[in-house]
Amino acid sequence: MNLQQLNHLLALADTGSFSRASEKVHVTQPALSRSIQMLEQELGLPLVDRIGKRNELTPFGAMVVARAKRISMEAHELKRTAALLVEGYAGLVRLGLGGASSALFSAPLLTKMLTDYPKVSLQIRSGAADMQLAALRARAIDAVVLTYRAVVPRDDLHIELLPTMRSGFVCRSGHPLVRPDGLAISFDEITRYPIISTNVSDDVARILVERYGPSANPQKWLHISSDEIGALIEAVQNSDAIFLGVIGAARALLEKKEVVEIKLNPDAGLGVQLAFITLEGRTEAPALKVVRDICLELAKIDPAT
Numbered sequence: 001m002n003l004q005q006l007n008h009l010l011a012l013a014d015t016g017s018f019s020r021a022s023e024k025v026h027v028t029q030p031a032l033s034r035s036i037q038m039l040e041q042e043l044g045l046p047l048v049d050r051i052g053k054r055n056e057l058t059p060f061g062a063m064v065v066a067r068a069k070r071i072s073m074e075a076h077e078l079k080r081t082a083a084l085l086v087e088g089y090a091g092l093v094r095l096g097l098g099g100a101s102s103a104l105f106s107a108p109l110l111t112k113m114l115t116d117y118p119k120v121s122l123q124i125r126s127g128a129a130d131m132q133l134a135a136l137r138a139r140a141i142d143a144v145v146l147t148y149r150a151v152v153p154r155d156d157l158h159i160e161l162l163p164t165m166r167s168g169f170v171c172r173s174g175h176p177l178v179r180p181d182g183l184a185i186s187f188d189e190i191t192r193y194p195i196i197s198t199n200v201s202d203d204v205a206r207i208l209v210e211r212y213g214p215s216a217n218p219q220k221w222l223h224i225s226s227d228e229i230g231a232l233i234e235a236v237q238n239s240d241a242i243f244l245g246v247i248g249a250a251r252a253l254l255e256k257k258e259v260v261e262i263k264l265n266p267d268a269g270l271g272v273q274l275a276f277i278t279l280e281g282r283t284e285a286p287a288l289k290v291v292r293d294i295c296l297e298l299a300k301i302d303p304a305t
Contacts, residue, residue, distance in 0.1 A: 096144035103229035184265035194223035
């Protein structure tokens with residue numbers, strides 16, 4: 001028995017056809033048939049029922065396929081481990097980012113990698129949490145950074161929590177609510193203007209209602225909701241709308257004083273926690289650790305400091 005025979009069986013199980021399986025593994029159909037026959041002879045039991053043009057796994061064949069998948073995956077990971085160790089701080093890192101993490105990390109992460117790790121190729125893709133996790137499980141990306149509340153823990157996921165990041169309200173620098181004296185304002189004053197945000201979670205809604213009363217329920221004041229944080233902040237720059245979300249998403253504009261954080265009395269005390277997610281048991285490239293560490297440091301930065 002060898003790995004090639006197991007891969008031939010996996011191809012047959014996946015396609016259900018000797019002809020399509022032979023095309024998939026780039027061998028002739030007779031060669032594929034001989035390979036599987038030899039495997040059956042060695043194991044002493046039939047693996048495939050050949051019923052006319054249909055090919056179905058026997059119960060024993062289904063058990064062998066399940067184990068073969070694990071063996072094939074382990075062999076792939078061994079090869080990948082060797083390649084990653086040879087590459088060191090080079091190669092390719094494919095990172096998925098959710099809406100909040102994309103706004104927070106994309107620009108500074110790209111700048112840091114280009115400056116300090118020019119041999120590392122970094123691919124960043126954005127999208128909804130379910131699509132990102134599907135891509136991670138399909139090994140189309142190496143890691144994903146998402147809002148922790150959007151992730152359902154599973155045994156196949158390794159979830160590392162990043163530091164909690166402050167959330168709050170942001171408006172343009174010339175907004176009527178900006179006080180020259182810097183004094184805090186009431187929540188009711190904010191609701192006189194359009195408030196835009198990502199989807200407000202039930203936890204955030206509960207905190208707001210507890211702090212400011214029933215009128216603070218997002219259903220009563222949320223004007224626009226979108227996962228495109230960059231577009232929301234751009235809208236704030238060009239209107240009297242107020243952004244509710246992670247303060248760090250507007251870090252660059254806050255530093256330029258093009259937008260300002262609104263101080264509330266009492267303070268809302270809102271925060272969001274991101275998670276750096278990889279597949280459990282998968283070999284990690286040295287360059288991926290670099291990307292994780294950069295995200296960790298970015299999450300620690302408070303734009304107010």
